[in-house]
Amino acid sequence: MAATDTQPDDPQVLRTVDGVPLKTALAVASRRARIRAFFLVVPLLVFILLTFAVPIGQMLSRSFTDDKFSANMVELGKWFDANGKAAPDEAAYAALAADLKTASEEKTAGNIGTRINYELPGTRSLFTSAARKAKDLEPPFKEAILALDPQWARADLWAAMRSASAAATLNFYQAALDRQIGADGNFEAAPENVQIYVKLFIRTFVMSVVITGLCLLLGFPVAHLLAVLPLRHASLLMILVLLPFWTSLLVRTTSWMVLLQSQGVVNDLLVALGVITTDGRLEMMYNQTGTIIAMTHILLPFMILPLYSVMKTIPPSYARAARSLGATSWTTFRRIYLPQTVSGIGAGGILCFILAVGYYITPALVGGADGTLISNQIAFHMQKSLNWSLAAALAAMLLAAVLILYWAYDRLVGIDNMKLG
Amino acid sequence: MALPIYADPLERIWYYSYRVICALIFIFLIAPILIIMPLSFNVEPYFTFTPEMLRLDPDGYSMRWYDNLLTFGMAAPDALRDGSWWADAWANAKWIQAAKNSIIVGFFSTIVATVLGTIAAMGLSRPEMPFRKLIMAILISPMIVPIIITATGLFFFYSDIGLSGTYFGLVMAHATLGIPFVIITVTATMMGFDRSLIRAAQNMGAGPVTTFFKVQLPLITPGVVSGALFAFVTSFDEVVVVLFVGSHEQQTIPRQMWNGIREQISPSILAVATILVIFSICLLTVVELLRRRSERLRGVTPA
Known part of the structure; x- marks a missing residue:
């Protein structure tokens, strides 16, 4: 700008009617547009800071301090x-x-x-x-x-x-x-x-990996079927995925409690089919099995939906080309189809894992003693033992893990690409 | 995906077994939700199908658990069912109280989340938005951060500033949890929005407010409404924050269910669950219709 001002009559510089160089005018206008866009977001940003960031920050600071002793002694x-x-x-x-x-x-x-x-x-x-x-x-x-x-x-x-x-x-x-x-x-x-907490962290991570793996195992075929079926049939079947997604979490957890009880429907069915005897009814609730089954069911839509949106964009002609060049169906799947779904697997996998690591409600209701996760321990210290600073420290460690995963999700998928239903 | 004619026998077997596997997974997804419906009509206080129910004998079924929902907590549940009985139910029945609380909190938190979320999404969808990714990450984080951490933070914060046990505090907390859903759905709708329409409106002399209400809003309404429904469902289904910051009187439906499941799970819970499933079927239908409407408005036709 300084350079243009010293040579006011330079014919090379394009100017607006007011004599401002065009470049400057454009910069001013675009800055104004940026500020306008930013001001639309400001109210929500302030709201989230007040109701979300400040409380969590305050909780984190509590994990470093406790003056019950120092203030009184x-x-x-x-x-x-x-x-x-x-x-x-x-x-x-x-x-x-x-x-x-x-x-x-x-x-x-x-x-x-x-x-x-x-x-x-x-x-x-x-x-x-x-x-x-x-x-x-x-x-x-x-x-x-x-x-x-x-x-x-x-x-x-x-x-x-x-x-x-x-x-x-x-x-x-x-x-x-x-x-x-x-x-x-x-x-x-x-x-x-x-020693309980390190073991609990390890158990939380192992169970989350198992649940994510099961979701992938069950979600992949379904997402593929939905992606290749004609849209009319696919959208009917999609309802079967979306209805659990929209149903209350407590309702889904309750149904699993009803189904998995030792006198419940699943055990009755197995007894009727002669798979197990009346005395040998399976213990599927209040242990890890219950938590894993119920959480897999609850998180499955979070795997299917991202996988589906990636699979829908894969052109079927690639697979046909591979077949016509002599690849077997297994090779076509392994070398052609699977690599194209990796971004969907990543998106669904990280999302399921993030949600599983911090899960509270389902493990608390069906987990029993060995099916609970780190969240349940935080709740225990908040409500029962009242060691709030320890709860805050555990929460801080869980939060750190989740934020690292969130960052990975953003790098891999991009937060703006998150879709719901 | 029809079976190609060049498929060998092994592929044929796989083709059909794949369909069977998928069918089993769909059953896994949907059966737990459907199975509680008939069970909620059980005469006996059991959670399994009695022989009478399997024989479809009408004596095996009853509405007693639904009736129980109404009478639980009433002053005089056995009185004659006239106007005063219903007034009693409306005033005292625990589940009706819970429903009222849920609807009040859900309604106001939806309004807050939708208004703030829509305005922010308009900013976020502008190409000139600075720090777009970072801001988006912050705004979506309430959905990612485990609910127990949010609830713990709010518990300390609200006890310090005297908001615990208030409806205002609860509405603010639920609005925070609903905002990510509004942001995601509304920005997704905005992405498909043709920005030259705005310029056209401004060309013809419309101010920013007129442009918003006459051009932009009608086109993004389906997205805003589905975002609002998501926010409402989030609040309607939320139990952990209510447990941590709500007062004893602020019983919502999920909290009442939570208590019921923890203490003594009775088939009344199944009756509530059935009502909630029907409620979510209605919501899903509305969202699906809105999605189709939005596609039609934007000229996208299903293939």
Whole structure:
């Protein structure tokens, strides 16, 4: 622009009526159009930020903090700041006694105990009972507190209190990876019998892979049939795919509960056909089998629809050309047809997998003990154990996995190509 | 896909077994949804076909579970079925309360999601839209992020700002969940929209508002309505967020079903399920008709 301004009479530069160079005018106009387009999206973007991004961001920040201990144990916090990893001395016990006294006055001992209990199960009552007797404690505090309960001398208890004395913590991620505070104050692998989360993550991924694989196995032939049939027949059969898609999730889960019960329709049918005896009725519900069957049924349309939309665009002449050049039908399928469906397989597969990894309702209802997934554990910590920070840490890890898959989906398929029905 | 004449016997066998396999998969897809319908008319509180039902004996069937839906929670369910009985049912029956809540929340969240979603989709479908892919990814993410994570986040957020247990909070949450569906369906319709029509309208002197209501909206209405239906169904079927942020009084149909299934699954649940299946058949029909209408409007004829 600067160059054009210095040579106002350059006949090479095209100008508008007002004398503005055409290039500049075009840039201004297109910038204005871009801003106009962007302003149409702004209201929704703000809405999604407020009702979706902010809540999730806030939840993520919660996974790094818990001030139930640090806010209520001020004196002990000061002692930890001053003395670091030193062994607790009389001053430390005095600070503990003072904090317990405050806690009993403000009735926060339960919260404090709960926070330490996350790290060292079974220690909550230590805090509540000590707080009840805190006002009678006399110096020397070390003897007095140890007289209440010798457990107060435990090194791992002091290590847990030290790590809880700061609100910001990675402890919940450590816990979500089955690690705990050891006697020396460092993290170590939790004992075999309490390691659950890593196993649960692995189980979630394995079951999602199995469900996605089954969806592909069942979805591929159906999608192919729908793609090659004349449209009139195909759209009739399409209803059979779309009706489950539109039916309430709870309805579909309920039907599977009804069908798979030990006194249910499937078992009755198998008994009537003589496949199994009345005593040998199959246990298909409240275990992994139930979850896998029901979730495969629920996610199958998400596999069929993307596969179908890709298969519909494959010209049948390629396969005919291969046959006429002497390929067998198997070779034609393997070398000609299958490679052309890969993008559909990718789209449907990733979509099914993303949805399966985060599934909650169906595993909660038909999963029983060994058919539940990571989502159910998050719900358990939200509603039953009330260890919200651990729930948030688990949710953050699940979210990270889902976002990576989402990014892969975008790279492979493109979000704008997502279609529904 | 007729069998070609050059097919060898093996291919013939495969041709027919392939059809059988496909038929079995279709049965797998549809049977669970259809089988609960007759079971909901069972006289006995069982979830299997009694010998009477198999013999098609009318005594094996009854409407008792549907009746149960009406009377559950009523003050005087055994009173004479006159006007006051129905008033009682309307005011107190648990399932009717749940239906009212579901419809209220679903209606308002659909309005919010459809209006905001349609405006945004208009922006997104313009070729000059900046950061199109990123914005699209953000707007669709509520559909991708596991519902339990969204519900957990909303639980903390709403308790902090005092929205938990309010209808407003629930409507906002459900609108968020419905928005991706509106965005996807409306942008798909907009993609097939001939933008020269807008320029033609503007050429003839129509302002942006007139152009939108007289030219653009009539052509994209089918897409907007199916997006709205998707959003409504999403809200109508949503249980996890309601469980996390809803108050005890805010029982919706899915939440009531969830409670029923967890506590003591009774054939009443099957009656509700049957009604919901019929409801989704109606919705599917409407969406299908709209899709055909949209294709006709845009001059696409089915091959």
